[in-house]
Amino acid sequence: MVGGGPGAFIGAVHRMAAELDGQMELVAGAFSSSQEKSRQAGEELFLDQDRVYGSWQEMLEKEAARTEGRIDFVSIVTPNFLHHPVAKAALEAGFHVVCDKPMTMTVEESEDLCRTVSRTGRVFALTHNYTGYPMVKQARELVRSGELGTLRKVVVEYPQGWLSELLEATGQKQAAWRSDPQKAGASSALGDIGTHCENLVHYITGLEMEEMMADLGTVVDGRALEDDASVLIHYKGGARGILYCSQVSQGEENALTIRVYGSKAGLEWKQEFPTWLWVRSQDAPERIFKNGNGYAAAAAAGATRLPAGHPEGFIEAFANIYREAGRAMRAVDAGQVPEHPDFPTVQDGARGVHFIHTAIASSTKRAWVDASYTPPA
Amino acid sequence: MVGGGPGAFIGAVHRMAAELDGQMELVAGAFSSSQEKSRQAGEELFLDQDRVYGSWQEMLEKEAARTEGRIDFVSIVTPNFLHHPVAKAALEAGFHVVCDKPMTMTVEESEDLCRTVSRTGRVFALTHNYTGYPMVKQARELVRSGELGTLRKVVVEYPQGWLSELLEATGQKQAAWRSDPQKAGASSALGDIGTHCENLVHYITGLEMEEMMADLGTVVDGRALEDDASVLIHYKGGARGILYCSQVSQGEENALTIRVYGSKAGLEWKQEFPTWLWVRSQDAPERIFKNGNGYAAAAAAGATRLPAGHPEGFIEAFANIYREAGRAMRAVDAGQVPEHPDFPTVQDGARGVHFIHTAIASSTKRAWVDASYTPPA
Amino acid sequence: MVGGGPGAFIGAVHRMAAELDGQMELVAGAFSSSQEKSRQAGEELFLDQDRVYGSWQEMLEKEAARTEGRIDFVSIVTPNFLHHPVAKAALEAGFHVVCDKPMTMTVEESEDLCRTVSRTGRVFALTHNYTGYPMVKQARELVRSGELGTLRKVVVEYPQGWLSELLEATGQKQAAWRSDPQKAGASSALGDIGTHCENLVHYITGLEMEEMMADLGTVVDGRALEDDASVLIHYKGGARGILYCSQVSQGEENALTIRVYGSKAGLEWKQEFPTWLWVRSQDAPERIFKNGNGYAAAAAAGATRLPAGHPEGFIEAFANIYREAGRAMRAVDAGQVPEHPDFPTVQDGARGVHFIHTAIASSTKRAWVDASYTPPA
């Protein structure tokens, strides 16, 4: 693991998620740019101190040099600006990579990473963790199977309220780096949560953007990056979309919600009640699909660990990304091609970074802009 | 009553709403452009046949000529194109008017009606009925009292699914006129439901639009008018808004929902569960205000007929518009100025018509357009 | 109307409900035992003062003596102790009757009323208004059609919180008579709300009780009657039931809820969200039936006035009882037998009164008691 030292939030989630199924074990890390903090984190995690490193460069070098028991993959849970250099180096050192999102600071970096993955043949998984929820997978299956008919409209939203005040001025670590352009990149809201929206739509519907019209705002005085963004989207094939995210929606917690409407039916999924999926049409009672039932699609069933009515949440969904990535790593390490891999890829990451920068451009121009994009294979 | 004959839906709602409190009684009508259908409707309504008229012109003339027991006001429940001529004539004949929305076909007609109301001194109420719900009034009071702080973001949506098919081709009366430009005007979705969104935002928040960017779509092949519309809005003072309405959102019934976020708290109201109002902030448990409780604001309490837990719905909210309009009529007829009138006015109607046409212009230009507007007093 | 004068709550509901569809009109009344209060009520209701009476006896006598325009039926909305004498006299005077619940103070009175109805051939409708909700009718149809399979368990509950304090000591009129044994009878909670539970189960399921074990409590010190009751029930045929009602459940408003489980599916209906009906089974997604859709059973569709998504509530459900009773009255007055009458009958009322007294007996004995009962035809 790179990053995830004291004060971090997402590092602990990655650790719990990776280890949940007893198939992965954290054995080495460069948890902080401070040698001392890294050491301390390693101690709390019961690691051998000789595998707790003061820098990610040292970690990659020494682990690559081990002849036995070397790490299989690297989890990158740092602020955004480090994703690209660490991931690229890890891939080139022969390691698989699991990386947090947004994938990189720039489109150029993203495309470079696409090519690096292709060149090295390593597995690269991006933790767009919301696609790990079973009912998101069920939603995708309903779209694929034609139950919704031709897609017409997508509404995806991700309101949060935690940045309603200028929290970064108080030294709160999560707020500080996310609103710092040097560490987060050109965007705060779009990068941190808007890309989850973009990815979720793509995962469930497969729709590709054609053009977009974005309106970004910095609501809280003194903030360096946008904390609110609304985007109108035209998808290829004629569907329309509304995507919005906000970090200043007072009282909202983590209210990612998607609705997809087709010519035959519509569906709704809400991250805060993730085990349910609502499906509606004009001519039949509304239906609620729920985790853990016999009628689930295979992908949803396979992403569920407990019987119906036993809530599985954020960590479990996150663990599904790791589990799928691990399955692919084992296949690749065995010289095989993974069957039906089901995790966000480096191309998904590139799509997200392109989305961020296109939205910024549209908002700056106050105009519709071309949003079509095909990442490098 | 003008309109509301056989096959109409909203006419019956107006009648139930007007009479609910035992303060108004339907005594005359021109229910259809067909003399026979009008007569039949009058009979079913137990009216004196000599007050059932073959045309609205005849009704206005004969009722105005009565020396005793003449009607106090006219309810206009026709398709949109008749709103302006009937309302203008009724006002000029000395009658108060209750009129369905959207108010007129064009901005010019709207402004003409504003001036007519001003000139005649009659009461004019527009049935933006959703503002009649007690919890909508509670929401307005929360905004006014400062509980939300400075307003930052408004999200208002009104998805329906009933026009997911080309229903107008089947002869269904509601669908037929609403999608006919001659009868409905330049808009279907915006006129029928989008104006409710616009009005609801204005009622609760008092915000005035500054500019907008609209994206209208005609999703169902063969339809003459738009059936889906998304609008990004900048309000004066800096708040941002998203407004969308759709008649092709499969499985949605009448899902008008508004969320308003301020610097201190946010609120949510959903028409399909109209007796509840959700209020959220970062530092306290979410609160749900409910109809009929002692903590209600005066305007909400006054709009409630039943104790807490006894659901009041669409008709009751509609009746609140009539009750408030009736209160104003009695005051005006007594030569007084109504105190705190609480119903949508002719200016609200003009604002709605201006909104429709501005959105169409923006969508056609694919650009942000000026949306500021002050209707004639 | 008898009762329903100043300070009453349910009288106004009866008036709104009766008149909602424009098929009934209030023309006479004895609204209070005080001549002056009755007169005042009549004036507020725009009645001819010569049809506003100082006593119900006077009303029945004078109305019966009219040769033209006499009332068709009497609505009895008094405290419980007057139901029997007024209803009996009205029936014997040749009037149909709509009466509030619980029907009478004693089983003897109930059975006397059954025989009176039978003897006079008049229509008698009891306002167990909750059976007027469309989704309650849908629930009955699902049971009847076999969708639930063999019934196994019923859980019906009716918690309220409004008597959490000794409200009757403050002079609040609703609380005062309901907790006064002279006016309310032997029960408060069971009579006022428990009988709605009993009736709702019978309406939806048709189940007949075999034995019961009740536990009544008077929670608030100083109260004369029980304010909390729990009843275990064995129905004929083997189904089990739990019925409870409470007036001291802090924070509950009017939370009547019923769940019925069969061998194939279960259903749930909640009065506070009355337009939805939840149906669940082990092998399919949960379904939600909603008011106003094309898939509704005929009885549900016929009880709906508005399109889907337009909430109909308490008054509308109440109006359905009146509408159905009115339909039966017209049939009887025309010498016909009403087809498929759908309103609570005098036998339903007798069943409710028997239920109250059986529960009191069981609680007093602290034992299971025979609860089987067949009211006189």
Added chain:
Amino acid sequence: MVGGGPGAFIGAVHRMAAELDGQMELVAGAFSSSQEKSRQAGEELFLDQDRVYGSWQEMLEKEAARTEGRIDFVSIVTPNFLHHPVAKAALEAGFHVVCDKPMTMTVEESEDLCRTVSRTGRVFALTHNYTGYPMVKQARELVRSGELGTLRKVVVEYPQGWLSELLEATGQKQAAWRSDPQKAGASSALGDIGTHCENLVHYITGLEMEEMMADLGTVVDGRALEDDASVLIHYKGGARGILYCSQVSQGEENALTIRVYGSKAGLEWKQEFPTWLWVRSQDAPERIFKNGNGYAAAAAAGATRLPAGHPEGFIEAFANIYREAGRAMRAVDAGQVPEHPDFPTVQDGARGVHFIHTAIASSTKRAWVDASYTPPA
């Protein structure tokens, strides 16, 4: 770990829960009474094969004999009949114990275990896992702090539908042992889920039972034990309760719900939406407490791993039991007395077993029976 081999469900939950926080690690096990199955389970869990045992007796003996790295505690996840012998032997061998519920087959065994715990001084934690949810802890704090006032009524229910058919006849492993008196004990529904209800009430409210009236039923033909139970309860101090559990409530998944009403407020918690807690009173808007917010009570905050809006579910709550038990073990191993231990104890287990047998006795006698009980300290 003892038990939890192939085909088991709860064993995997225990493993994920124990290891979630990186503080515990599974190192040894006797996973099945079949040597081969145990070995296979150990292999899948990456255990050293010399610590995978063919019997629990062998495990206890060999682990106790290790001079280094011996296990710290034993998790018992077998069918009920093995809980007592394994737990007793483990305690006497010097190990702490985490044991699934119901604790034992008989009251005698329970009390023997109480005394064994007392005598050995070992930590004993029972996995009444639902008390591990943060909002359950919040509920307890609200009761303790007096926000509810004097407690008046408790309604706790646990309907499931998974045994609606005679599933045990199909060989389904979970159903088979739970309905086998030799393995499950005298009860199915009460033992498996009813004891969770009993424990949850005790945890949140601290109420002690005085007397009860139970009604047990075996709904599905051919089943050996009860699959439905309803219990009326009188608590010491005057509060009343309704407790019911059912395994034949078609369409219910794992719908454990508790409502507690006091003189000042009432609360509701639903296991299927575990991150929310509803609090209601007559004079203020309903409040919803949610996981991960700053206003949480310390015990709730300490039981939460993620920020607000990031759902934590069943495994996380289960892990909280393990974490708390682990904290106590470390204290005891260090010769200290654990501070504020917050996990279900051997006395809680004894209370549950007594509850089962008292309910059976009441149902058999069809009478109220004394339910007061004080387990051995």
